[in-house]
Amino acid sequence: MSRVTKRPASQALKSGPSRRDAPLPSFVPPQLSQPVETPPSGPQWVHEIKLDGFRMAARIDNGQVQLLTRTGLDWTAKYPSAIAALATVR
Numbered sequence: 001m002s003r004v005t006k007r008p009a010s011q012a013l014k015s016g017p018s019r020r021d022a023p024l025p026s027f028v029p030p031q032l033s034q035p036v037e038t039p040p041s042g043p044q045w046v047h048e049i050k051l052d053g054f055r056m057a058a059r060i061d062n063g064q065v066q067l068l069t070r071t072g073l074d075w076t077a078k079y080p081s082a083i084a085a086l087a088t089v090r
Contacts, residue, residue, distance in 0.1 A: 030057065032070070055069075060087075067079055067082065
């Protein structure tokens with residue numbers, strides 16, 4: 001069972017120490033949402049509204065771009081315009 005640590009939103013947005021020498025993981029499973037009657041409130045919470053569509057993670061490693069589904073499937077070939085745009089990210 002994985003352990004989830006909740007942090008204030010202000011901490012979640014800060015970048016930590018550089019890990020440029022560490023290898024990039026091949027896949028990071030996303031945190032999945034859960035339906036609730038009302039969302040939690042307060043300054044420690046950041047909310048994301050999921051509209052219809054697919055949730056993807058972009059992986060950029062040494063100029064190589066991949067789009068990965070939440071289950072780790074590689075859908076890079078399905079979205080060439082997104083890959084072209086992401087290839088410009090530095």
